[in-house]
Amino acid sequence: MTLYKDQSEFIPYGKQNITEDDISAVVKVLNSPFLTQGKEVPNFEREISREVNSSFSVAVNSATSALHISCMSLGLTNGDILWTSPITFVASANCGRFCNAEVDFIDIDLSTGLISIPLLREKLVLAKLKNRLPKILVLVHLTGSSCNMEEISKLSKEYNFSIIEDASHALGGSYKNNPVGCCQFSDITVFSFHPVKIITTGEGGIATTNNPDLFKRMTQFRSHGIVRDKDEFQFLTNVPWGYEQQTLGFNYRMNDLQAALGLSQLKRLKKIVRERNKLAMYYKENLPEDKVSLLRVPDEVICSYHLAVIRLKDSTASKHEHLFKFLRKNKIGVQLHYLPVHLHPYFREMGFKEGDYPNAEIYAKSAISLPLYPGLETIQQEYVVKKVTEGLEKI
Numbered sequence: 001m002t003l004y005k006d007q008s009e010f011i012p013y014g015k016q017n018i019t020e021d022d023i024s025a026v027v028k029v030l031n032s033p034f035l036t037q038g039k040e041v042p043n044f045e046r047e048i049s050r051e052v053n054s055s056f057s058v059a060v061n062s063a064t065s066a067l068h069i070s071c072m073s074l075g076l077t078n079g080d081i082l083w084t085s086p087i088t089f090v091a092s093a094n095c096g097r098f099c100n101a102e103v104d105f106i107d108i109d110l111s112t113g114l115i116s117i118p119l120l121r122e123k124l125v126l127a128k129l130k131n132r133l134p135k136i137l138v139l140v141h142l143t144g145s146s147c148n149m150e151e152i153s154k155l156s157k158e159y160n161f162s163i164i165e166d167a168s169h170a171l172g173g174s175y176k177n178n179p180v181g182c183c184q185f186s187d188i189t190v191f192s193f194h195p196v197k198i199i200t201t202g203e204g205g206i207a208t209t210n211n212p213d214l215f216k217r218m219t220q221f222r223s224h225g226i227v228r229d230k231d232e233f234q235f236l237t238n239v240p241w242g243y244e245q246q247t248l249g250f251n252y253r254m255n256d257l258q259a260a261l262g263l264s265q266l267k268r269l270k271k272i273v274r275e276r277n278k279l280a281m282y283y284k285e286n287l288p289e290d291k292v293s294l295l296r297v298p299d300e301v302i303c304s305y306h307l308a309v310i311r312l313k314d315s316t317a318s319k320h321e322h323l324f325k326f327l328r329k330n331k332i333g334v335q336l337h338y339l340p341v342h343l344h345p346y347f348r349e350m351g352f353k354e355g356d357y358p359n360a361e362i363y364a365k366s367a368i369s370l371p372l373y374p375g376l377e378t379i380q381q382e383y384v385v386k387k388v389t390e391g392l393e394k395i
């Protein structure tokens with residue numbers, strides 16, 4: 001067995017994968033007449049829609065922006081309520097706040113890290129009695145594992161709420177043999193192209209949908225609320241310089257350098273997801289299963305494995321912290337995904353407190369994301385397994 005010797009090299013939990021082809025694709029745009037609002041963005045949108053089997057895509061400058069225009073296009077406003085999971089990146093909740101809506105959370109299932117369907121059902125029954133039903137539910141496909149869309153979609157019809165899939169982790173994953181992003185059971189799906197995610201555009205995101213009205217509204221909100229289609233004009237007649245601002249929007253556009261990088265990366269999506277699955281399986285097979293386990297992936301799901309999250313069995317806050325420190329000291333860039341959203345100061349100020357979502361809090365005291373990215377070498381994984389095993393014996 002070759003031992004991983006170069007232990008001076010820090011192993012991050014995730015990083016981008018850039019090839020010569022990616023670089024050429026970006027350089028080509030740099031040498032072209034259009035750095036933005038050229039052909040690359042529509043091309044990227046078309047290819048993403050083809051990949052995930054959606055009718056429409058709206059590319060933007062981040063998944064956070066995509067979540068914002070998704071909420072806006074669904075009409076979320078002051079007085080409305082948005083629900084999401086406490087185990088997510090803060091943007092899944094903040095998009096509600098951007099629209100002045102109230103935010104609330106549904107606790108997770110500890111084995112998968114995904115929102116708990118029984119707890120969702122329970123909360124909906126209570127919310128109906130109090131006339132406090134959510135307008136939007138933002139589902140988080142943690143690590144790239146799809147939530148149980150069919151069950152949640154049934155509930156959305158019964159209780160009349162919209163569904164946004166925050167699939168920032170889940171490009172290339174599938175649910176019941178359909179790609180995440182096809183929106184079979186949701187209104188809109190959002191992906192992130194931040195460098196640590198499945199594919200990257202530097203910064204960037206996209207929203208997919210099958211609903212032409214949502215598509216039209218999101219396109220408008222992405223670019224100042226401006227309309228360029230002459231058939232849609234409300235006041236201008238057929239003049240050559242015409243565009244109309246019909247509502248208030250933002251500049252959330254993706255540029256053509258980003259889209260060209262995304263297009264080039266997208267060609268490797270299947271290969272990337274296969275490699276991520278292989279790397280995750282190595283951890284599953286080689287870590288001591290009496291002490292740690294990878295998050296469970298539901299049977300009907302193919303996980304894209306943005307993250308390799310292990311959970312310590314019999315964990316305590318102090319054991320968790322000790323193992324973290326031990327691994328960091330050994331230059332392994334472990335992370336916690338995530339500190340429960342309701343425990344951030346901004347959300348505590350709204351009245352959320354420790355104890356509100358017990359499973360999320362147990363999760364946060366036992367979960368560790370191990371290094372996982374294309375190009376991670378077997379000897380590096382052997383080293384990680386060795387150090388985790390060693391660390392577990394110390395705590």
Ligand SMILES: *Cc1c(COP(=O)(O)O)cnc(C)c1O
Pocket residue numbers: 061062063064065088089091092140166168169191192193194203204205
């Ligand atoms: C990364 C991430 C986001 C935000 O993505 P950006 O593109 O950085 O705005 C939102 N939600 C989840 C679950 C994420 O992991």
